[in-house]
Amino acid sequence: MVAFMGLFAFAGLGAILGLSDTATTPSPSVEAAPVDTGADDLDAHIALYEQERTKIDELSVALDGNPAKPLVALFDWMEDQDAKMTDPNLTAYSAELLADQMSTFRADLEQSITDAQTRRTNASGSVSEGLIDAAGNGFIDVQYDAATACGTNENADQGYQTVGCVKGGSPLTVHLLPDAERTEWHAKMTTVHELAHVYQRADDVRYPDDDGGYQALLAQGLFQGSEEVMADCYALTYLNEWTLSDGVKETGYGYVCGDTERQAIRDWAAGMNAPVG
Structure with a gap:
């Protein structure tokens, strides 16, 4: 009688919890199966990621001392990826995505290096291409399409023309x-002016919070607080010019910087590994 009541009570508890015999008693095959954590896949993806990072570090040597390096190598992005890979809760799926992204970036970097080697020849033989090829060792490209790529100058009705841009x-x-x-x-002045914008964009990558580099100089009131005036000053300093006119045409934004601002340009350029003439 006691045994029967005990069995009845157990069955009643199962009914209250909504459990059946099949739910509370796993079959031997299910009970014995190990839980698949994906550990092997995770290790494989981490290994691939590390291999790609090593290759990228080796490839990046080609960018040492190049002012365009922050725009090509994207080190901040890679640091973010590295941090994600060290997450203790990293899953095999996430690791696979990160490894694939790093593989794609490595392939893109290899292509960038190949393209740069081709550009160093100054195929057009022009003054502007020579300046650009030398400035970035081939990693900065030039397209002679400003008429369509840069848009119409807002003062075109007064005879002004946009001769270059960096998008x-x-x-x-x-x-x-x-x-x-x-x-x-004019070709030299405008080309070097646009190169300054490339370096400014590289500086933006170095200081994503606008708390350093050229942004700090503008905040101090140098170059009238203008990126464009700063680019003019870079060109003037690079070419050791004290005018924005060759007697035929004017260029730039109308302000010729002085010695203090030119020294600021030299200091900034040195930090960027950018040439200053």
Whole structure:
């Protein structure tokens, strides 16, 4: 009688909890199966990631001393990826995604290096391409399509023309008018002006919070607080010029910087590994 009541009570508790015999008593095959944690896959993805990072470090040697390095190597992005890989809760799926992204970046970096080697030849033989190839050792490209890529100058009705630009989405490409449409002096000034914008974009990567680099100089009131005036000053300093006109055409934004600002340019350029003439 006692045994029967005990059995009845147990069965009643199972009914209250909504459990059946099959739910509370796993079959031997299910009970014996190990839990698949994906540990082997996780280790494989981590190993691949580390291999790709090692290759990227080796490839990045080609960028040592290059002012375009922050725009090519994207070290901040890689540091973020490294941090994700050390997450103690990292899953095999997430590790696979991170490893694939690093593999893609490594392949892109290899292609960038190959492209840079090709660009160093100054295929056009132009003054502007020579300046750009030398400045970035081939990692900065030039396209002679400013007439379409840069848009119409807002003061076009007064005779002003946009002769070059660097677009935010592709900061390693300088868009210019063909040298044949500019005097040699004008070609040099505008090309070096646009190179300054490439270096500014590289500096933005170095200081994503706008708390250093050229942004700090603008905040101090140098270059009238303007990126464009600063780019003019870089060109003036680089070419040791004290005018924004060659007697035929004017260029730039109308302000010729003095010695103090030129020294600030030299100091900034040194920190960027950018040439200053």
